[in-house]
Amino acid sequence: MVDPFVFDFLSQLKANNNRDWFNDNKAFYMEAKASFEQSMQHFIDMVYAVDPSVGVLTPKDCVFRIYRDTRFAKDKSPYKTNMGGFVAKGGRKSSLAGYYLHVEPGASMVAGGSYCPPADVLKAIRKEIYNFADEYKAIIHDEKFTRVFPQLFEDKLKRPPKGFPKDFEDIDLLKYKSFAPLHFASDSELIGEKASAHVRSIIEVLEPHNSFINRGILAEEDEIVL
Template identity: 30%
Template sequence: MEEKHVDTKRILDYLTDLEAHNEREWYHANKEEHKRANQEFEDLIQSLIFRIGKTDSSILHNVPKELTFKLVRDTRYSNDKSPYNPSFRAHISSKGKQPIPVGYFIVIKPNGRSFLGGGLFADMFKEATTMVRDYIVQHGEEWERIIGDPSFLKYFTVKGEVLKNVPRGYDKEHPEAEYLKYKSWYLEYPITDKQITDENFVTFATQIYEAMQPFHAFLNKALEKFEMPMRP
């Protein structure tokens, strides 16, 4: 398969309109435009799979439409009752869009709220958090080399929900004690609307994602034996 030309402006235009008319009537009246914008997004994901796959072949088998998330919001427990999240999102990993193994996350949201992400976002899996903490304890020097590498620091700082203190059972004096406080370890690289609509966006995004790969390799080694809980 060849890469298709992607009209990223169409993606942004549709999401901008959806945000301005976030109601079911407008959404259903503009189903065709949604379909076209969504196809452009899937073509973008396919292009990223091809490009990233040159250095990470574990993702090449993925089908774009299986990696994307729905626009529909669950409003049951939210004060914001708008029915749609005006963003296109996808996660590309060796096992598709599930959060573990970690992979390449993309969010396109108009007005400068888009980003390229990676790492472990899923702090609801306590076992995964424990696995990563234990691996950092055992491989602290490797962790430090990865997150201190100039090619990493050029784009990222490690983000995540952080506890006030080092959790019980871990050495407060460990050289990586600050990172043992984390419940998740992820990366976010903000991107502008102008960058998204640039003709070289796929090349640029691939460069950012490739800079994440040593970080991902570390986390995925830590999470090698993690099993996703079965849904009830």
């Protein structure tokens, strides 16, 4: 699934996160980048096979830049120490729920859903959960889902979100700021012959969740157009 060469590059970059080292090792980076893009194409193909609603995509549509935006960051390290890509209809900038592959030595993950969506998208997701709470709970409480994604989400509001009744039985679900299931993966889980099957199994568990979330987002968009 992912070539160990990519992990090697990222490990060395973490130990030498400066422009001089990066420029001196540009060929190393380009080879690692090309290798990761091959892995990303494989990931895209697996996602499409499970969830064709993402449409036809290429690594260029999905892969994030390795260069960090340090303008407002305390950490001025110029480069990310990971490679990642987000697969959703429209690519990495999509407002829809999708599938995320993150490769980082000791901190890799296969994740997805909707992470820190803008206010209008977040409201649409909450509205869908409010209207179909039992359906959503059946997805996130499914045995396979809880095994693959043992921790639900992080970052919750302290108070119920505006526009929803405070006495709603499942109000805690509406307090989340993101709806992004996350599966931490060891380096070994992403390397070797068994990696593809493992990653695909995660995608299959994630698909019902994403489809539910996207149904709400798209329904809200249709209402706005009408």
